[in-house]
Amino acid sequence: MKTQELFNVLEQNKDKSLLFEYAPNKLVGANYHITEVKHVSIDSVDCGAQTDAWKETIIQLWESPNELDKTEYMSVYKAMAILKKVGKMKPYVFDAEVKFEYSNVTFNTAQLFVNDFEIRNNDLIIKLAIEKTDCKAKSICGVPEDKELVAANDEPCCSPDGNCC
Template sequence: MSNSKMTWQAFKDQLQQYPEQILQFQYAADKLVAPSYHITEIKQAPITSVDCGGKVNAWTEIIVQLWEPEEEQTDRAMAVNKALKIVNLVESNIDLNPKATVKIEFGNSEFDTRQMYPNEFLLEGENLVINLQPDATQCKATDRGMTCGTPKTKTLEIPVAMEAGQSCTPGGGCC
C-alpha cells in the first residue's frame, strides 16, 4: 500500500502476512527507529471536528505509540509476531474499529514526536520495514468547493494605496 491512509484492518492484514520477519519502522530517509523500541500503547481516538465551513466531521484513528529507550537494549528489533501479540492483548481489552485510520506515533532526541501514516511495507531480507509518511494539515472545506470557509471563486479586493493624510478606519475597506 502506498500514499493512502491505511485502515486498522489493512494494517493488521499486512503484518499477519509476515509473522517471522523483524519489524522495523523508517521515520525519515535512511532513519530507522532504534531496534530496542517498545510499543508502549495502542490507543483508539474517536475525533469529531467542525471545519472552517461549518461542517461537522467525524472519524476514528488508531495510534500505535513507539518508544525508543535512551540506552539501546538490543541490536535486533522485535519480530512481527511479537507486535501481533501486543495487538491481540489490546484487542482482548477494547474493541478497535477495523475501519479506523492507523497512525504511528514516534519521536526521539533527534526527531520531534509526531504521528505518521504507514505509507508502505517493504521486505528487506529478514526485515519488514514500514515506511512512515508525515501527516499534513488540510482544509476539509475544499471538498465542498470552498477554500477555508470561502467560495473558491471569490476574488479578493486589493485596496488602492492611500494618499497622504488618509487613515484606515474600521469598515473603510483598507484593512
C-alpha cells in the first residue's frame, strides 16, 4: 500500500479505533504508540549488479510497558493528527510504499507491509504481513522462478563462477 492510500483509508474512517494485526489473529496491544516515522530512500545494487532506487514510509509502533492494562485503542483521528504533524515537519512522498515496524516479546522486530484492511464494527484493522527476502536477479543468476527452497549443499545463486557481482 502506498502512503497516500493509507492516508485515504484513515481519512475515510477517522471515527473508528485503529488496530493493527501483525500476524493472523494477533493484534498489536492497545497500549501501542506511534514512536517514529521514517522517510527512507533506498538506493540498492542486487546480486546481479542491477541498481534500483525507491522510497518508503516506515511507521514504528511500540507497546508501552506502563500501559499493559490499556484496552482502548488509539483513534484513527489521533493517529492522523500525529502523521499530519510529522508531514508538516518532514513532507511525505505519497507514492512511497508504507510499512510498519513492530516487535514484541514473542515477535522479532520486522518491517511489515500493509496486506489489507478491514472494517469490523467500530474498528479499522490494518492487516500487516511479512515480506520474504528474494533474489531480484533470478534471470541473471539462473534461478528458476518457481524454486523456493535451496538445500544447504546446493550452489547459491551468486557463486564465484556465476554471472553475479
